[in-house]
Amino acid sequence: MHMNIIVVKNYEEASQKAFEIIKSLVIEKPDANLGLATGSTPIRLYELMCEDHRVNKTSYKDVNTFNLDEYYGLKHDHPQSYYHFMHEHLFKHIDIKKENVHIPIGEGHIEEDCKRYNQLLSNNKRDIQLLGLGSNGHIGFNEPGTSFDTSTHYIALKESTIKDNAALFFNGDLDAVPKSAITMGIHNIMESKHILLIACGKRKAEAVKGMIEGEVTEELPASILQRHPHVTVIIDEEAASLLTK
Numbered sequence: 036m037h038m039n040i041i042v043v044k045n046y047e048e049a050s051q052k053a054f055e056i057i058k059s060l061v062i063e064k065p066d067a068n069l070g071l072a073t074g075s076t077p078i079r080l081y082e083l084m085c086e087d088h089r090v091n092k093t094s095y096k097d098v099n100t101f102n103l104d105e106y107y108g109l110k111h112d113h114p115q116s117y118y119h120f121m122h123e124h125l126f127k128h129i130d131i132k133k134e135n136v137h138i139p140i141g142e143g144h145i146e147e148d149c150k151r152y153n154q155l156l157s158n159n160k161r162d163i164q165l166l167g168l169g170s171n172g173h174i175g176f177n178e179p180g181t182s183f184d185t186s187t188h189y190i191a192l193k194e195s196t197i198k199d200n201a202a203l204f205f206n207g208d209l210d211a212v213p214k215s216a217i218t219m220g221i222h223n224i225m226e227s228k229h230i231l232l233i234a235c236g237k238r239k240a241e242a243v244k245g246m247i248e249g250e251v252t253e254e255l256p257a258s259i260l261q262r263h264p265h266v267t268v269i270i271d272e273e274a275a276s277l278l279t280k
């Protein structure tokens with residue numbers, strides 16, 4: 036097993052650690068391909084990147100980014116679209132070029148767009164893929180039961196995911212959360228040279244245990260990371276609390 040597991044005290048330390056990894060990659064390789072994620076977890080990391088860009092002038096002008104997923108049916112300017120999230124939390128604060136930003140399109144011709152995104156991904160291998168972790172073990176929006184062979188696809192969200200995201204982003208309003216999404220598949224995620232997963236808090240402890248100590252199963256999508264040659268997992272004490280080894 037090639038997982039490098041880093042246990043830190045809390046969310047702030049986890050974000051700092053992840054930031055160090057991303058920053059040193061961008062400095063070493065100014066035209067790096069970054070696979071990016073949304074959700075509540077990377078928010079502090081993105082803040083640190085913006086601050087560092089402002090203060091230390093770390094440049095993203097030759098960086099390309101590829102986001103994991105997008106809700107289906109939200110317009111770009113919807114405040115909860117991932118497109119909007121990424122612009123607000125990261126892109127508008129750094130010197131990345133608009134044309135270097137890639138996010139799946141969550142409306143219109145699904146099949147064509149998935150095909151186009153897959154082509155883009157296979158032409159641009161990611162140097163690093165940032166991941167959060169769903170409380171049910173999903174990565175991107177690859178819900179439990181998704182085949183490990185998938186590339187970018189349309190997926191119906193599980194009840195638990197709708198609930199989690201309602202609580203975090205939609206003021207608890209289940210009806211406001213889109214019921215489906217477009218996501219990079221497990222196959223696309225596994226193509227990245229390095230995978231960096233951050234998980235914090237008690238509600239992730241079960242999934243973290245399965246991901247690291249459980250069997251590799253499509254019922255817990257993140258468990259596939261055990262088969263990747265270069266994975267860094269950053270977890271806080273709460274998320275690590277059920278680990279036995």
Ligand SMILES: N[C@@H]1[C@@H](O)[C@H](O)[C@@H](COP(=O)(O)O)O[C@@H]1O
Nearest residue numbers: 073074075076167168169175176
């Ligand atoms: N599609 C996203 C994932 O990319 C994210 O990693 C996960 C965890 O979210 P959070 O970081 O808010 O716990 O759930 C969301 O549904």
